[in-house]
Amino acid sequence: MEKRLIWLLAAVLLSVTACNKDTAFEPGFSGEDTHTRADLAQRSYSVPARRVMVMISAGYNSLAGNLSEDLADLESGYVPEGTYMYSDVLLVLSRLTESGGNYTTPRSPVLYRLWATRDGDVRRDTLMTWPADTPLSHKETIREALLFTEKNFLSQSYGVVFSSHASGWLPSGYYSDPSAFEPQYATWGLRSIGQDRLPVGGVEMELKDFADAIPMHLDYCLIDACLSGCVEVAHALKEKADIVGLSPTEVLVDGFDYKNITRSLFAKPSDPVAVCRDYFEFYNGQSGSNRSATITVVDTRKMDALEAICKELFEAYRPVLQSLNGDHVQGYFRFDRHYFYDLQDILVQAGITEAEKARLQAALDQCILYQAATPTFLGISMERVCGLSMYLPSMGSTYLDNYYKKNISWNQATELVK
Secondary structure, eight states: OHHHHHHHHHHHHHHHHHHHHHGGGOOTTSSSOOOOHHHHHTOOOBOTTSOEEEEEEEESSTTHHHHHHHHHHHHHSOOOBOOSTTOOEEEEEEEEOBTTTBOSSOOOOEEEEEEEOTTSOEEEEEEEEOOTTOOSSSHHHHHHHHHHHHHHSBOSOEEEEEESOBOTTOOTTTTTOGGGTTTTOOOOSOOSEEEEEOSSSEEEEOHHHHHHTOOSOEEEEEEESTTOOBHHHHHHTTTTEEEEEEOSSOOOTTOSOTTTHHHHHTSSSOOHHHHHHHHHHHHHTSOGGGOOOEEEEEEGGGOHHHHHHHHHHHHHTHHHHTTOOGGGSOBOOSTTOOOOEEHHHHHHHHTOOHHHHHHHHHHHHHHEEEEEEOSEETTEEOSSOOSOEEOOGGGSOHHHHHHHHHHOHHHHHHOSOO
8 A cells, every 4th residue: 555655656756847947938818928038949849740841931020910920810721739748839939010000110020839728729829039130031030930930849840831922942132133143143131931021022931041050940831922842843852851841932921821721730640632632723713813822842752753763864855955945945934034944845945855754743743742734824824844843054044054963952952063
């Protein structure tokens, strides 16, 4: 009897200890928490059963109103209950403008946790803030937030959803104003992934910086931003995320279905394909110009065959690729921003054989889990699309060729540009 009592007391003490350790992240039911950043940084433990999703909303720009609505939809959907040891974790890293798109008043980036009480009320637990003049669309800001996430919410499953402006693989500022680079080769403050608009100029990330900002391996990375569905972006994230979801064309303002997105991403297992399918089906059900959407889901772990066949074909058809008329190739772009052509159609128009096309299609089928396109996108025919865009050297320039060779991992693997 005495021995049983001792074991019972030990079990109670162990239970209390575990509970106290877990509730280090429990903000109670009083709205915003009062934990300090240093306090939170001291608490880490491994919880392999739970999933962690980070929503990155870089909206200190013209999308502020739309991204604010997205975050409201996120809170109105499924939010994991509680902040206990085995609770799934929903984090938001956000920077929006003040009301009315006021860029003259700096707004602090903030990392917070969304969680639900047993009564279904959604609370915010603020974890980190940065000085008001800190851009969110910067490698160090995102990396610091994700390192904090990895340390304090250990898990075997992480995923990121990123929403902002983007221009695929292009170098700093090129999409907005190509004339600033040709022939002077100047550089300025706008880049390819995300955007923080400032009273003068702006800040965005290069594609490589975006990939380098991710410190942990992700189950998925879904990018709700224009022109991100290029093979160059998918390949840049190859060592960072198993599954990537991307749009080869621009994205209309509603973007993903944020009210229902967590139902799919906190499913067991997570289902990023469902998120992208829901996105497409919503737009495909619209009418007129609103029926405009493209989406592609790539398993980056299965891109090796695509690398191999493309490297072979790029070498065999190099002279044609350097002179191919882009007017004959399927494009994903508007406003003569001719930097995003269909990967497969580039090679078909270059004259690959039926046998080579079959091998290319097999490699695409191996790594593309899902791809869909409405018949047209804002007036552009989407008849010959494989789901991934790519740079066409004959429609580029010496400046872009040099940038591509130096900065794009897809080129380093396939030698599209030598």
